[in-house]
Amino acid sequence: MKGKxxxxxxxxxxxxxxxxxxxxxxxxxxxxxxxxxxxxxxxNLVDIALDIEDKYDIEIDNDAMDRMLNVKSSLExxxxxxxxx
Amino acid sequence: MIGNDIIDIAYTRQHSDWTRKGFLNKVFTKDEQSYIxxxxxxxxxxxxxxxxxxxxxxxxxxxxxxxxxxxxxxxCHVLDDKIGIVLLDGSEYDTTTSxxxxxxxxxxxxxxxxxxxxxxxxxxxxxxxxxxxTIKNKLxxxxxCKSVEIDIIKNSFGIPQIYCKDKKQDVFISITHHGNFLxxxxxxxxxxxx
Numbered sequence: 001m002k003g004k005x006x007x008x009x010x011x012x013x014x015x016x017x018x019x020x021x022x023x024x025x026x027x028x029x030x031x032x033x034x035x036x037x038x039x040x041x042x043x044n045l046v047d048i049a050l051d052i053e054d055k056y057d058i059e060i061d062n063d064a065m066d067r068m069l070n071v072k073s074s075l076e077x078x079x080x081x082x083x084x085x
Numbered sequence: 086m087i088g089n090d091i092i093d094i095a096y097t098r099q100h101s102d103w104t105r106k107g108f109l110n111k112v113f114t115k116d117e118q119s120y121i122x123x124x125x126x127x128x129x130x131x132x133x134x135x136x137x138x139x140x141x142x143x144x145x146x147x148x149x150x151x152x153x154x155x156x157x158x159x160x161c162h163v164l165d166d167k168i169g170i171v172l173l174d175g176s177e178y179d180t181t182t183s184x185x186x187x188x189x190x191x192x193x194x195x196x197x198x199x200x201x202x203x204x205x206x207x208x209x210x211x212x213x214x215x216x217x218x219t220i221k222n223k224l225x226x227x228x229x230c231k232s233v234e235i236d237i238i239k240n241s242f243g244i245p246q247i248y249c250k251d252k253k254q255d256v257f258i259s260i261t262h263h264g265n266f267l268x269x270x271x272x273x274x275x276x277x278x279x
Contacts, residue, residue, distance in 0.1 A: 042139065043135065047101070050106075050108065050111070062155055065154060066155040
């Protein structure tokens, strides 16, 4: 099982190509919001979900994707999905 | 309530790949996917439907105040090249879409007003303040208020609200920015037209 620090680091790499606010990205933490803080286009939230699926070989159903608006809930989704693999 | 969404075509071609495996399933219903694959212009169909969904989501967010990211729950029916019907959480909304070579713009409204004003402009980051000055000048005429007395303040859901002398006004504004385009829509519930 991966630790939270590793997961945050992985997530940071995944969202990096889509961010439009470098300062918010440099200060990324659990409370960081993908749209409000990182200014990610909503269409790219789909790419993030797909990138996470590829990275961890998990499936993110649409209910799970609905929760992935910020770092904290995304980490929860990833942890839950990895645990139930 | 109102909601709008603009899509910069060139920016989208560069930054989004709708043909990516899994993308359509995460965003569209089976019927919408069938509409896309049968279309002569699948790219245009994908982003037209996306802008319909996004404009209705923004409208819906104003009343529910619950953020969400569940595009396949926002169900689109295309009536013609402009008009669409969108279903979300048991409500039905009408959308109007304008498709051009360089952008797609959709607008949704459920407010009983014929007084709607749109402005679509090429966006330059350096001129950000100028755009807001233009919007305030436009509002000043309608609200009988000086433009310096007008504030456009986003609430915690990112929805802009219009204030004049610190008093919230009965005018809806929706602002959308994507790539090199910015669009703003105003709807007044007052009698005077914009």
